[in-house]
Amino acid sequence: MRRLKRMDLVPSAFLAFVLLASCAAVQSGADILAGTGQISASDRQSILKTSKAVSATFSQITEEQEYYIGRSVAALILAQYAAYDNPALNNYINTLGQAVVYSSDRPEIYAGYHFLVLDTDEVNAMSAPGGFIFISKGLIRRCKNEEMLASILAHEVGHVCSKHGLQAIKKSRLVDAFRVIGTEAARRYGSEELAQLTTAFEGALGDVFETLVVRGYDRKYEFEADELAVKFDAAVGYSPNGLTDFLQTMIGDSTTASGKGWFKTHPSAEQRMDKAKSRIAGLSSVPEEAPVRTKRFEQSVAALK
C-alpha cells in the first residue's frame, strides 16, 4: 500500500507541473495537436481564444493598452477638473515626479509618467493607468515642504506601478475584449469587432473612473500605495515623514472630514498614519528633510499661496 502511494506521486507531481504551466500548457497542447493534424488551425485558434478569455486578468493588459485606457480615463478626469495652466509649476511637479519615478519599482512605462496640476481647491490627487498623474492646487497648498509633495506623488506613482487602476476593471470587460482580440487578429478591426471592443473599452473606462473619482480604491490598495510611497521616498532620498506629516494635517480637520477627493476616497488618516509610521520604523536609515529643498519648494509654489 505504501509502495503504491509512492508510485502515485510521480504522475501527481507531473500533473501539478502541468497545472502550474496552465495557459502555456493549453497553448503548447493546442500547437502539438494542430501540428499533427488532429485539429484544424481554426480549432486551434478557438481553443486559444477560449482559454485566454476564461483566464482574462488585468495582468494581461499590455503596456500599450494600459496607455490607451489611461489616455481616456485622463480625458474623463479633465472633463471634471480644469487643468492649471502654469508651465513653471507643472515643470517643477514633473521634474520632482520623475526623480521619484527613477527610484520606483516601474520606472519605464509605455509613454512615461506625466504630471499635471488641477485648478481646484479640492484636496485631491489621482493617477490614471499609464502614468497620467494629477494633483490639485488645494493639495499642493496643504504641503509645507518638498518632502510632503514628493510623498503624495510617490503614493500616486505607487498606484500606477502596482496597476491598481487596471484592477478596477471588471473581468467581464476583459473576457469580452479577449474574445475579440484572439492572438492572431488583425491590427485593424472590422466594424462589428470594433463596436464590441469599443463597448468593452467604454465599460473599462467607466470601471476605472468610478473607482478613481467617485468610489475610491479598496483600503488595501491605499495602504499598499502608502507603503510604496515610504519605499520610493527613502530610495530617492526624501524623508518619508513627508507622508505622515501630510496625513497629520488631515486629522481633525473638519473641512476635510466630509470633503471630497483624497479625504473621501481614502481610509482614515489616523489608520494610514499608524501603518506608515511602523513602515518607516522598519527602514534601515531614514533620510532627513533638507532646507535647500524646502526653499525651492516654497519658491516653486509661491504662485498658489
Add this chain to the structure above:
Amino acid sequence: MKRPIPLILTISLLILIVSLLVAETLTVKVQSTSLRGTPKFYAPAVQSLSAGDKVEKISDQGGWIQVRTSGGAVGWVHSSAVYVPKFDLLASGTGLKTQASADEVALAGKGFNKQVEESYRAKHKDVSFAWVDKMLQIKIASAQVEEFMKKGKLGEFGGGQ
C-alpha cells in the same frame, strides 16, 4: 517519501540548464527608451530604442540589463522597459506571468488601441483630449532631473539609498 525530491531536483536542474543555454532575447515594450552608457537614467544615451526592438541580454545589475542591439551597440536598459522571457514554470505564479509576457509580444498594437480610441471619441465628442496630449508633451530631460537631484541633495548626491 524520499523519491519525489530527486525528481523535482532533476526537473529544476534541467530547467536551469535550458535557461542558461537559451540566449535571452528581450523585446522593448515601451514606446521609446534609451540604450544608456551606464546603468542610470541620467547616463548619456548610446542610441534610442523603440517598441518591438529586440536586444540580446549580456548581464544584469540591480534592475538594469546590459544588452547588445542587432547593430552591435552595447549599453543598459531598465528591466521595466523590456519583456524578459523566463523559463521558470515550476515557480508558482511565474508560469502565468511568463505567458502574459508572451501574449504582450503577440498582442502588440492590438486590442484597446488607437483605432478603438478613435471609435470611442467619435461616440463621445464632448470628451476633450487636448490636455491629455499637452500633458504628454511635457518632457523632462534626464539631465534636468539629474540637476534637480544634485541641487536637492537627492539620490547618489545625498541621502538616496
